[in-house]
Each structure stands twice: as C-alpha cells, then as structure tokens.
Amino acid sequence: MTPVAQMKMDRRKTFNEFISRKRLKSTKQRDVIFDEFFGNYMGRHVTVEELYEDIKRKYPHIGFATVYRTLKLFRESGIASERNFGDGKSRYEPIRDEREHHHHMICTECGKIYEFANNQVESCLNQIAKLNEFKLENHKLEIYGLCSSCRESR
Amino acid sequence: MTPVAQMKMDRRKTFNEFISRKRLKSTKQRDVIFDEFFGNYMGRHVTVEELYEDIKRKYPHIGFATVYRTLKLFRESGIASERNFGDGKSRYEPIRDEREHHHHMICTECGKIYEFANNQVESCLNQIAKLNEFKLENHKLEIYGLCSSCRESR
DNA sequence: TTTATATTGATAATACATATCAATTTCACA
DNA sequence: TGTGAAATTGATATGTATTATCAATATAAA
Numbered sequence: 498m499t500p501v502a503q504m505k506m507d508r509r510k511t512f513n514e515f516i517s518r519k520r521l522k523s524t525k526q527r528d529v530i531f532d533e534f535f536g537n538y539m540g541r542h543v544t545v546e547e548l549y550e551d552i553k554r555k556y557p558h559i560g561f562a563t564v565y566r567t568l569k570l571f572r573e574s575g576i577a578s579e580r581n582f583g584d585g586k587s588r589y590e591p592i593r594d595e596r597e598h599h600h601h602m603i604c605t606e607c608g609k610i611y612e613f614a615n616n617q618v619e620s621c622l623n624q625i626a627k628l629n630e631f632k633l634e635n636h637k638l639e640i641y642g643l644c645s646s647c648r649e650s651r
Numbered sequence: 652m653t654p655v656a657q658m659k660m661d662r663r664k665t666f667n668e669f670i671s672r673k674r675l676k677s678t679k680q681r682d683v684i685f686d687e688f689f690g691n692y693m694g695r696h697v698t699v700e701e702l703y704e705d706i707k708r709k710y711p712h713i714g715f716a717t718v719y720r721t722l723k724l725f726r727e728s729g730i731a732s733e734r735n736f737g738d739g740k741s742r743y744e745p746i747r748d749e750r751e752h753h754h755h756m757i758c759t760e761c762g763k764i765y766e767f768a769n770n771q772v773e774s775c776l777n778q779i780a781k782l783n784e785f786k787l788e789n790h791k792l793e794i795y796g797l798c799s800s801c802r803e804s805r
Numbered sequence: 806t807t808t809a810t811a812t813t814g815a816t817a818a819t820a821c822a823t824a825t826c827a828a829t830t831t832c833a834c835a
Numbered sequence: 836t837g838t839g840a841a842a843t844t845g846a847t848a849t850g851t852a853t854t855a856t857c858a859a860t861a862t863a864a865a
Contacts, residue, residue, distance in 0.1 A: 522831050522842055545821090560845035565822075581735060585821070585853080602785055611783065618775050622794060625767055630799035631756055638792045640776060645784035676811055676862050699852085714814035719853075739822080739852070 504593060505535045508576040515574035526559050530567045534577070535591050542580055542588040542610055582610070582639065600638040606647035658747060659689045662730040669728035680713055684721045688731070689745050696734055696742040696764055736764070736793065754792040760801035 498506075512531065516523055533552050534543070549564040568589045571577035575595070580588045582603050599614040618638065626633040652660075666685065670677055687706050688697070703718040722743045725731035729749070734742045736757050753768040772792065780787040 520842085524830075524843065526844070558845085562823085562846080563844060566843090581737065583735065587821085602780070602783065604785075605788060611785075613779055613783070615775060615779060618772060621769060621772050621775070622792075625769060626756070626794060626796065629756065629765065629767070630802070631758075631765075631794065632797040632802050633794060634759060634796040636792070636794045638776075638790070640780060640785065640787060640790045642780065642788040643786040648784070648786050674811085678812065678861075680813070712814085716815080716854090717813060720812090741852080 501539065508535060508591070511576050512571070512574050515570075521570075526563050527567055527570075529556055529559065530564055531571075534568075534571065534589070538589075539591055539593065540612070542582075542590050544586045544588050546586070548589070580637075598636070600640070602640040602642070602644075604644040604647055605641050606643055609644060611644070655693065662689060662745070665730050666725070666728050669724075675724075680717050681721055681724075683710055683713065684718055685725075688722075688725065688743070692743075693745055693747065694766070696736075696744050698740045698742055700740070702743070734791075752790070754794070756794040756796070756798075758798040758801055759795050760797055763798060765798070 509531065513523070515521075529552065530548070533555075534548065537551070538548070545561070545565050545568055548568070549559075549561050552559055552564060568577065568579075571589065571591075572579050575592070577589050577591055580590060580601070582588065582601070597614050598619060599612050600618075602611040602613060603609075604611075622636055623633065625631075663685065667677070669675075684702070684706065688702065691705070692702070699715070699719050699722060702722070703713075703715050706713055706718060722731065722733075725743065726733050729746070731743050731745055734744060734755070736742065736755070751768050752773060753766050754772075756765040756767060757763075758765075776790055777787065779785075
C-alpha cells in the first residue's frame with residue numbers, strides 16, 4: 498500500500514471513531530465528501546465553495562450545507578485543518594502527518610501558497626507557551642510576501 | 652515628551668506623508684478617528700464596530716463607513732495592522748514599534764489576547780524566506796490554547 | 806474665489822457563514 | 836427483519852461583516 502493510501506485509511510479510521518464516539522451517523526454523503534476531499538485535495542487548501550462545485554458535478558443531489566457541515570466535522574475530528582489567508586474564505590486542508598505542523602508562505606502578487614515546516618520554530622513556540630504557562634492547542638504561522646517569480650517580474 | 656506621545660506624533664507624520672503622497676485630503680473625521688484610535692487603543696485589538704460605537708458617542712455625525720475606510724487607510728499607510736483571530740471580525744491595532752514584530756497568544760476559553768515577541772522566531776522566518784527566494788513583506792503568528800487561569804479552572 | 810477632485814454618510818448590495826425545518830435516512834433494539 | 840427515536844439532509848432563510856453606490860459636501864490647488 499502506498500503511504501498516501503495508508504494515510505487516507507488512518508484518517509478514515511479516526512473519522513469513524515469520532516462518528517461513533519459522538520453517536521453520530523455515517524451517511525453516503527459523508528463518504529462521498531471524504532473520498533473527494535482526501536482523494537483530490539491532498540496538500541491543497543480548498544474552499545467550501547470549490548469542494549461543493551467539484552462534488553456537485555458527480556453527485557448533483559448533495560447540498561452545499563452538507564459539504565459545509567461535513568468539513569466542520571472533519572476539523573472537529575482532527576483529520577482536517579481550517580485556514581484563513583485573509584481573502585474572507587475559510588479553506589480546508591487534509592492533515593497528512595499530525596506530528597509535523599507545517600506553515601504557509603502566501604505570495605501577495607499571484608496568491609500561490611507554499612508550505613514549509615521548521616523544527617526550530619516549533620521548539621521556540623513550545624518554549625514560549627511553557628514560559629507563559631499556556632497550554633498550546635494549536636498555532637498558525639503565515640508569511641506574506643513576493644515569491645521568486647513575482648519578484649523578477651517587477 | 653513621553654515615549655507614547657512621541658510615537659503618536661511619529662505615526663501622525665507618517666500618515667500625513669501618506670495622505671499627501673497619494674494626493675488624498677485631510678479631514679476632520681480622519682483627525683478624530685486618528686486621535687481616538689491612537690489615544691485609547693494602544694496595545695489593544697479593536698473591531699471596526701467597537702471603534703465606531705466609541706466615536707459615535709462623542710461625534711454622532713461620523714458614519715460607520717468612514718471609520719471603516721479610515722482604518723483601511725491606517726493599514727495601507729503602515730501605522731496600523733489588521734488582525735483576524737477567527738471570530739469573523741477584523742481587528743485593528745496601532746503599530747507601536749515598526750522594528751519589533753510581535754505576535755499573539757489567544758486563549759480559546761476566555762478569548763483573552765496575550766502578546767509576545769521573540770527574536771529567534773523572527774530570524775528563523777527571515778532565513779526561511781531567504782532560502783525560498785521569497786521577499787518577506789509581513790507575517791502573522793498566532794498561538795491558540797488555554798491561558799494559565801483557564802487551565803486551573805478545568 | 807473658482808473649480809476639480811476627494812470625502813462623507815446613508816443605504817444598498819454582496820459574500821460568506823450559519824440557522825431553520827420538513828422530509829428522509831440511519832441504527833439501536835426488539 | 837421491522838420499528839421508532841434520533842440524526843442528517845438539502846432547500847432556503849437569516850445573520851453578520853464587508854464593500855459598493857451616489858448625491859451632497861468639504862478640501863485644496865490654481
């Protein structure tokens with residue numbers, strides 16, 4: 498099994514456990530949304546609208562509210578994270594590796610999103626939290642600027 | 652002159668230069684909003700609504716749209732920064748010291764916002780940007796979690 | 806002062822997010 | 836395998852923050 502397929506299975510398991518722990522129900526719609534999200538949006542940052550439009554083509558009966566609510570469930574269950582890059586839309590991203598937190602560089606010219614991870618930053622943040630007796634639950638780090646190609650064309 | 656008064660004067664100068672560079676006009680309304688914002692909201696993170704309500708009490712003729720637009724101008728001119736802590740509202744904060752970037756720890760229980768600055772994090776980010784040939788314009792770092800008092804009461 | 810241009814403020818329009826609710830589906834339990 | 840309580844769905848309405856519109860007004864350059 499490929500690492501990606503393995504990861505997808507792990508998330509599925511986590512989600513199923515979440516469903517039964519919370520006494521929720523598994524439905525065809527949630528299955529479809531899960532498959533689409535974890536099948537086509539790995540490493541991407543999709544808006545609810547985009548995912549809905551995409552799914553609607555194959556499954557016209559699925560409503561916007563369901564996609565919206567299901568993405569919230571993904572976040573609650575810890576298999577997706579919600580991002581906001583300042584354009585007013587919430588974006589969702591499948592979580593690949595829950596151990597390694599990664600961050601984003603956003604080009605203010607072309608809007609392209611680059612990812613990076615950095616251990617030194619992580620340990621700094623843990624220290625800062627500890628120093629302030631703060632129990633770190635989550636953190637977000639975004640760098641805004643010009644990517645190399647947009648720099649050149651200026 | 653106190654350091655705070657000095658800072659306020661510096662921001663005023665920056666804003667005036669911005670106004671004349673962009674061929675904009677200085678108005679009574681902008682003066683009022685500047686004074687209120689830099690007089691009462693130092694080190695705070697005010698929403699447009701809050702600032703508007705506050706100003707309306709003393710100057711009932713000033714409209715919401717004007718406060719809204721003026722805060723955008725403050726941001727454009729570099730004397731204020733816009734923040735978003737995930738509650739759907741944009742918050743504005745007067746910039747005290749443009750050399751030292753600071754960040755936020757947000758308690759997910761009580762909503763209180765703590766500030767911190769850290770040189771090591773800053774230099775990490777500069778390195779990361781450099782490595783990726785990215786021209787850093789701005790960056791945001793937020794830590795979400797439980798503050799010490801909310802930890803105890805759990 | 807005149808005149809071109811920017812600003813104001815009331816309000817309309819937009820956009821994203823969330824709430825509502827009747828019809829339907831799921832699933833625990835008999 | 837039915838049955839019924841409870842969750843879910845999807846169409847649509849509502850809420851909320853932001854942005855656009857535009858006539859009246861204020862500003863500042865000539």
